Amino acid sequence: MILVLGGAGYIGSHMVDRLVKQGKSVVVVDSLATGFRPSIPPQVPFEQGDLRDAAFLNRVFETYAIQAVYHFAASSLVGESVSHPLKYYDNNVVGTLRLLECMHHHQVNHIVFSSTAAVYGEPETVPITESQRKAPTNTYGQTKLAVEDMLKWAGLAHGIKSVCLRYFNVAGAAISGQIGEAHNPETHLIPNVIKAAQGLKALTVFGNDYPTPDGTCIRDYIHVVDLVAAHEKAMQYLEQGGKSTVFNLGNGGGFSVKQIIDATEAVVGRAIPYEIKARRAGDPAVLVADATKAREVLGWVPQYTDVNAIIETAWRWHQSHPHGYEV
Numbered sequence: 001m002i003l004v005l006g007g008a009g010y011i012g013s014h015m016v017d018r019l020v021k022q023g024k025s026v027v028v029v030d031s032l033a034t035g036f037r038p039s040i041p042p043q044v045p046f047e048q049g050d051l052r053d054a055a056f057l058n059r060v061f062e063t064y065a066i067q068a069v070y071h072f073a074a075s076s077l078v079g080e081s082v083s084h085p086l087k088y089y090d091n092n093v094v095g096t097l098r099l100l101e102c103m104h105h106h107q108v109n110h111i112v113f114s115s116t117a118a119v120y121g122e123p124e125t126v127p128i129t130e131s132q133r134k135a136p137t138n139t140y141g142q143t144k145l146a147v148e149d150m151l152k153w154a155g156l157a158h159g160i161k162s163v164c165l166r167y168f169n170v171a172g173a174a175i176s177g178q179i180g181e182a183h184n185p186e187t188h189l190i191p192n193v194i195k196a197a198q199g200l201k202a203l204t205v206f207g208n209d210y211p212t213p214d215g216t217c218i219r220d221y222i223h224v225v226d227l228v229a230a231h232e233k234a235m236q237y238l239e240q241g242g243k244s245t246v247f248n249l250g251n252g253g254g255f256s257v258k259q260i261i262d263a264t265e266a267v268v269g270r271a272i273p274y275e276i277k278a279r280r281a282g283d284p285a286v287l288v289a290d291a292t293k294a295r296e297v298l299g300w301v302p303q304y305t306d307v308n309a310i311i312e313t314a315w316r317w318h319q320s321h322p323h324g325y326e327v
């Protein structure tokens, strides 16, 4: 049985979708603090609870014969992490500490962990390789880095093998249009641009005075379906005896905020109004991944390298679910 922690969240639910379609046995754990129960197929066993609750977690490990863990459960808002740092240490670091204690106790030795490009902070050079300096500029990135360290030491002492996947900007939705990105409040660019196109929300561009060709920030957008495919390859890598390591996950190409708005206008076929306001605190000008290692070691080849194709899948989801999973 495969345990997906945070399986009712945006990325976790796409992982569950992939595993279920392959006929794998999956159990989902989610506190539903930010996840949505309807994103999980009804036939998948679901346990609502919090990682920090050791008794709950042990019960899950005792009830299901867990062999491997995908760990998506975390607080993940950069801004909130700066204003509420202790919440992030508690949920992300203490939560994962309880998980590793439980895995050690039950001798479950394989984990694929959701890390982030935020571990790098302001990059020294782009594209960013895994070996670059890690200097997070917010508590979110710092807590993910703390967990990476914890995994390293727990691995050495207790034989728990891990792959940490440092995500760049995840976007898009399942091709079925049944599941997709739903956050409340939504802070990410592509869903916010789409919501503006739908007339649901006003769009703000945070700064047009960055040292980039059009003055807006450049990011590396990766499709959620490609992202979860990489998770599966990472787990196979561990099962085949691969040693603990980290991989960047991105497409290796950058798009500015303005280019994303232009591309979305082309996809939805209408002009999207926006207002330019001040920079958002902590936004680096350019974040682009060097994901060569994941391609070479895992044999991972992303399918959605065209940003319009990424936006198209997000648009389909938002059209059929203008209010996400809420009716």
Ligand code: UFG
Binding pocket: 076, 078, 116, 117, 118, 140, 168, 169, 170, 187, 188, 189, 190, 192, 203, 204, 205, 206, 207, 217, 218, 219, 257, 280, 283, 287
């Ligand atoms: N942006 C806007 N308007 C919006 C939303 C975003 O202009 O309404 C801009 C941001 O200022 C930024 C870019 O669009 O320049 C992308 O912003 P997102 O919030 O979509 O994504 P981030 O790059 O801030 O964050 C992502 C992940 C984080 C991760 C980070 C790594 O969501 O979890 O990359 O740096 F930590």
